[in-house]
Amino acid sequence: MIAALSAYLSSKDPSQNPREVLEHPVARLEGKYPRAIPPAEHLTQILETLSHGGWLEHSLVIECFHRVPVGWLPAMARDQEPLLNPVLGSYTTAISASVGGYDWAFADQVSSRMKAIYDNTAVVRTKVLALRSLMTAADKLGRHAPQKLFSGYLEGIKTIDLALPVAEMISEHATPDVKKFKWINIEGYHPAIKEALKGFRIKPYEEEDMEGMEPPNALDPGDPDNHAKTV
Numbered sequence: 001m002i003a004a005l006s007a008y009l010s011s012k013d014p015s016q017n018p019r020e021v022l023e024h025p026v027a028r029l030e031g032k033y034p035r036a037i038p039p040a041e042h043l044t045q046i047l048e049t050l051s052h053g054g055w056l057e058h059s060l061v062i063e064c065f066h067r068v069p070v071g072w073l074p075a076m077a078r079d080q081e082p083l084l085n086p087v088l089g090s091y092t093t094a095i096s097a098s099v100g101g102y103d104w105a106f107a108d109q110v111s112s113r114m115k116a117i118y119d120n121t122a123v124v125r126t127k128v129l130a131l132r133s134l135m136t137a138a139d140k141l142g143r144h145a146p147q148k149l150f151s152g153y154l155e156g157i158k159t160i161d162l163a164l165p166v167a168e169m170i171s172e173h174a175t176p177d178v179k180k181f182k183w184i185n186i187e188g189y190h191p192a193i194k195e196a197l198k199g200f201r202i203k204p205y206e207e208e209d210m211e212g213m214e215p216p217n218a219l220d221p222g223d224p225d226n227h228a229k230t231v
Contacts, residue, residue: 019056019064022049026067037075047076047083054086058094065091066109073116081123088117088129095133096173100140107143110134115149128165132173139177151183154193163190176200 025045029038037043046068053064065087068076076084095110114134118127131153138146157163170178170193178184179200186197 019053019060019067022046022053022064022067025049026069030069037072040075040079043072043076043080044083046072047080047087050087051083054090058098061090061094062098066113070112070116073113074120077117077120077126081121081126084117084121085123085126085129088126088133092129092133092136096136099137102141104141104143107137107141107146110137111143111146111149118153124162124165127162128169131166132169135170135174135178138181139175144182147181148183151181151185154189155185157190157193160190160192163192167192167196170196171199174200 025042029042029046032038050064050068053061056064099106099110110133114130118130118134121127121130131150134146134150134153137143138150154166157166167190174196179186179197184197186194189197
């Protein structure tokens with residue numbers, strides 16, 4: 001009986017089982033507020049539950065975050081940023097690690113969620129996390145609509161306080177393929193972002209192929225004949 005009770009309590013503990021604990025309140029709120037955003041205290045409960053899921057494997061972190069209706073995210077971004085930010089951080093890490101294993105259309109789901117957050121937060125670190133998730137999904141899944149959204153957001157960045165952290169994020173996390181997004185307009189971006197994107201250098205095939213290899217005329221020190229060759 002004690003073991004059964006312990007298992008039951010663990011199933012209700014968000015730190016032990018966040019996916020199952022999340023499902024009940026989300027489903028209940030969807031039923032109670034089918035066309036409205038739930039009150040702030042309920043959104044707080046949802047985010048607190050999500051905050052316990054950072055230890056989950058990446059696919060479960062993504063699944064839990066995507067269980068939250070997109071329509072609730074603007075209110076969370078505006079009014080719940082201190083709780084949303086660590087949740088978004090875990091999600092961004094999961095997207096970076098595993099989004100390449102999803103269907104290409106999944107990029108649209110990531111795009112709609114990051115748009116809801118980016119458009120409704122004034123906090124720089126939250127905007128940067130949203131852009132990183134959007135950029136990664138658009139890049140790894142090759143979806144044009146998210147690429148266009150990302151490029152448009154870069155074009156809209158005019159202040160140094162946002163441009164610098166976005167440039168740092170691009171330098172650290174972008175691949176050279178981001179520079180090839182169809183709507184990328186490097187010359188139209190803030191100078192900091194322009195420099196970050198220009199910093200990518202795609203190696204010629206021959207250089208890439210030879211990297212880490214010995215020069216073609218290198219002598220094998222284990223070959224006794226090489227002493228004479230050296231002389």
